[in-house]
Amino acid sequence: MNFKSNIKKSNIITYILCFIVCSFSFSQNNWDKADEIINQLNPVNSFLNTSYLITDFGAKGDGKTPCKLAFDNAITTCSDNGGGTIIVTKGDYFMNGPLVLKSNVHIELKAGAILNFSTNENDYLPAVITRWEGTELYNFSPLIYAYQVKNIAITGKGTINGNGSKNFASWKNLQAADKKTLRKMGKENVPVYKRVFGEGHKLRPGFFEPFGCTNVRIEGITILDSPFWVLHPIYCNNVIIRDVTVISNNPNNDGCDPESSTNVLIEDCNFITGDDAIAIKSGRDNDAWRVGQPSENIVIRNCVFSSKINGVCIGSEISGGVRNVFIENIKIPKSSNAIYFKSNLDRGGYIENIYVRNITAGSVASSLIRFEPNYKGEHSAFHPTKFKNFMIENITCKESNQTGFYLAGFEELPIENILLKDIFIEKSVSDYSLKKGKNIVFDNVSINGKS
Secondary structure (H helix, E strand, O other), rough: OOHHHHHHHHHHHHHHHHHHHHHOOOOOOHHHHHHHHHHOOOOOOOOOOEEEEHHHHOOOOOOEEEEEEEEEHHHHHHHHOEEEEEEEEOEEEEEOOOOOOOOOEEEEEEEEEEEEEEHHHHHHOOOOOEOOEEEEEEEEEOOEEEEOOOOEEEEOOEEEEEEEHHHHHHHHHHHHHHHHHHHHHOOOOOOOOOEOOOOOOOOOOOOOEEEEEEEEEEEOOOOOOOOOOOOOHHHHHEEEEOOEEEHHHOOOOOEEOOOOEEEEEEOOOOOEEEEOOOOEEEEEEHHHHHHOOOOOEEEEEEEEEEEOOOOEOOOOEEEEEEEEEEEEEEEEEEEEEEEEEEOEEEEEEEEEEEEEEEEEEEEEEEEEEEEOOOOOOOOOOOOOEEEEEEEEEEEEEEEEEEEEEEOOOOOOOEEEEHHHEEEEEEEEEEEEEEEEEEEEEEEEEEEEEOO
């Protein structure tokens, strides 16, 4: 629906006057914060100069010998001795269970090294604490897991194959009952220790989930065929994801979901995903209000995101809040929405202080830029999310098959302080849809060749 006709003249005057306010509030100084975040990051590269060959612990790269025990022993030995690097040489290593990281351990996957994970769900028991679509529970272990550890890294030119399409991906069609139960538990604040899923249930495990960890680095590797969300740091501080390739097109295969995490850098990555390339989150509804931990201080730059759904997304699980996010120099060849901010009436929370620049989009099925505060959900209450302070500039788009911009708020809580500057859409079915906005500025915006 197009709401242009609903904008009154008085509102237009307000938008013109607020141009001065928005232009003054948003400046290059805001981007200095991004530099501060990056400069203060721990590079996670100071490990003891001690190396361990995985083959010395009994691992064989023959594609059939179970290697989980060898990795467990190598990781424990390395960590207990103060840390170092575990070298995984060329070969096909069958992982008959999760890779569980411990403090001060760096795993280096050499070129030609492949970790092939089991498709047997029983290999990922016992259940471990994690979050599933924003609600805490005990579930099947992620393929790679870490719990409250420090200084961990996986790097190199090797490959990790989750083989999700061979079993777990099909659970998408079997999860409805478990999902409903978990949602109810979260809403009713059932103690987490009672939210035990795993064996006999059908909630898909994630690929890589460090939980409550400090100083995490993933660099250089290629990830294939994830069961569910791919890179999913939860309650983490100081996370670097660099030069990572993700090729995974199963349902809900988000490339990276920083959730309730702080000081995150995602750069030089190439994601080809079955769902959002990036989806920043902070938990769902009552369960996230209980925890009260936002995602903040996140920089995403110099990446290529090819997604079946959205390019860069914030939401919809944002009940803990998201703030101070900087996104620049991104190519999005094809997506549903290129830049998407979403929530719904169950979430509450906020999305604020978001800065986006230098984006090149190809074809978008829905909108180039979309603000949607009433995304699908249970709608059991009226807890609108605060959308405030967005600076989005220097963006080009070849084609939008619905509308260039979709911006919607509520009478009780309008979206506010949004500057859209130097944006050019060559072709779009319609230009924009606007409802309940305050201090919205279009500055040098062109759609279908018209300002």
